[in-house]
Amino acid sequence: MSSMTKVGVYTVEDLHAYREARRDWTVQLIDGELIVGPGPGIEHQDVLVELLVRLREAALPGQLPAGRARPLTHDRLESDFS
Template structure:
């Protein structure tokens, strides 16, 4: 990959020009800097698949579930790809979600843990994403964060077979261990 000389932070147009048409890496833009992370591993994928099925089977009309790679354009210099998102059907374009989703979910991996726990969390809060879930397949655990006065507050932290009950973006009950089925 060649990054052209550029005055100031990179933009969404730069990101689009740099991304290969196919590949297993994830390309994101965070405050004008390109972040490239490796493709997800076995347990990461298992969690994303199981949670997608669970969310799709319980979602109300008018909402859609998308999995990465799918762009969430938060600003001209910030285009992120949460592992999973819930958004209003009418909010999507053919290319991306140009506004904050109702829910962003990140599944922790060794290569993305710090980005997911710090940088993405901060950017999603600043963008007004009402609910942010962090899932750790190694434990397994689910941390549910909800936006209050512009900052995320942990409203649930569940492990293993402990029940998770959420109301945002719609009512849903599950256990972290349910997400590691194969």
């Protein structure tokens, strides 16, 4: 019996091997158990982008690391990703 079929005894190596085999799934190792679910869909990505834009807009000047990336704006998102 391989370690991939045992319950509750998975290792980090098992996690990496499973992730390599199932790149389209989200795989986590929690307390020795592999938690597997579908990868994020396009709706998830849309929400993530919107959240990042709003967080960046809400940040006060000087709170963002200098020189990291130019601020995200709605106009930039449309031009960069269209």
